[in-house]
Amino acid sequence: MGALDKFFETLPETFDVAKLLDPDVEAIENTIYNGSTTYKYFPVSRRSFFSKPQVRFSPREALNDEFEMSRRWREISADGIRSYIKDKLSVSLPAAFASNDLMVSMLAENMQENGQVLTPEQKQQAETILASEQGKLFMQNQLVAAQQALSPIVDLIFTQLETNFDSMVNDVISPMGVFCVTEDALNQQMWAHYADQGRGFVIGFDAQHPFFSHRDGTTQRHLLKKVIYTNEHTQNFWRNPYYLFLVKSPGWAYEKEWRMLKKFKGSDEAILTVTPEVHLWNIAPDMISSVHFGHKYNETELVADMASMMATGARPRFFKLVVNRAEGTLEEQPIN
Template sequence: MHMANVPSTLYKYVTPERIDILNNLNIRFTQPSALNDPFEFNLSFRELISSTQLHDHFSNIGVEQTFQNILNKMTADEKAIINSLPSEQLTTLKNDLANNFFSLSNIEKLNNTHISPNTARVKNELYSGLDTTIGVLSLTPNCSSPSMWANYADNSKGFVIGFDTQNIFFNRRRSKSDEFYHLRKVIYDDIPPAENLSEMNGNLLILKNKCWDYEDEWRMLLPLNTANTEFNTDEGNKISLFNYPATAISHIIFGMNATKSTIENITKAITNINPNSQIKIFKATKGATTFEITPI
């Protein structure tokens, strides 16, 4: 199912060395920690849970249930002693439990002593889980951005791959709530940290700071454990590559400063993919204020 609001073509800026994307017909889906934005998948919340939320939680459990839970953990002799108390004393005991254990001040102490100190550790564990689970492919509808040609295509020495977003590769969503296997537009917003985990923005996987909005990013997420090829670089970075069909490529744009060798190698790679390929070839040239994309 193709989403109507997805641009028909999305582009990937790459350096000249990434001709392997064409030669091998596979492409990297990058774990968040290896992306250029250090705040990707930022778990922005101040505390795990508020004392008020804890108070409401315990209040929902109720004194009777809590009292019964305590009894269940006692020995038979201890239970017998408690159950032998006069009803008035049992009521007093339960009231004391409600007034002390269930009081907001005591729950605040419980939170501050045992739960809040674990906030940083839990954040790190959650982020680590996301980082080892999710791979990101970043694309854009803009193929003539000077800053992106500079940053991601080796100062215009590289090239841009145009992908046909109607290709089945980009349209494998398994349900309406599926986070994976389909293209999604990144949301750019400066959202302050949530007070607690449950109030954190639900668009975590597609949310970025406004300073990145010039990239106009669309992304697809895939589970890293489904990668077709995995290896570690000499620096110890894990690379996860996913196969894609040759039919997903619609055209190639050479950078303004692409060398003759780069152009020849990429042209050869396209021919090897399919001698009768319908992949169109363009060249970026210098316009008055930005790049102009000219057919070859």
């Protein structure tokens, strides 16, 4: 961490950034998947999963909803964030220019980047100059110049951001993939749409596995986010950026979907010869807690796939789907 970063950490919070955000943002952040298992539907063509457990984080083009990651906000004005930045800098700039220690530390860092070293004697000399009346006057003039340039620079940056917003959004989306899971392993529509009309299978994952969280020191952040089903548009993109990734129309509500995002550059395997590209992540065997085979799953393949799954070190519970026509439901039958 550089001297400037350390300096900013010492500044008091002068503006509550939460005021810029819609209350839904906090609700989304605080909504945690509390179930023990989350489920992923697979077509029978993905039988390779049993011998090599992998999941795909899909690009926008591979998702089934044509309106995925599209415009669900009425405007893109960044006035609130622009004011926030100006407010923060109006406090931090005077404090920075008044800190001789910071100025000397930044001088030392700059010299080091250019292969030079600020000796203790030179450091003392710099501190003496800055503490002199002439040094104070010089820094005051520099501060005035910086303050005069602050507003037009910030305005220019945000004007360009708003002008090129669609391109910026695409740049954000393009390098990222979505892993979609659900709360329900026995949903008839999802078996029809995503598991080959009962010929495929559903994998249950341990929802509390480290794969679904990020730990930074003592802080743990849950990565699964609940999809919002609504036709409403947020007033301003910046009020709720989650609308870009987590909103679908109410017609998809039966999916009970949760999502996780990853950048493609971290994938364990990439297939770049197809469109859209395929990016796969390896799954730890202990993360697999259950397997549901569809009611039309090939019995011979079922036995072989169970053996392949066990050979990876996974110890899931196995189930076969049964159609209860009298009740109009799908039921799970344990495989012993």
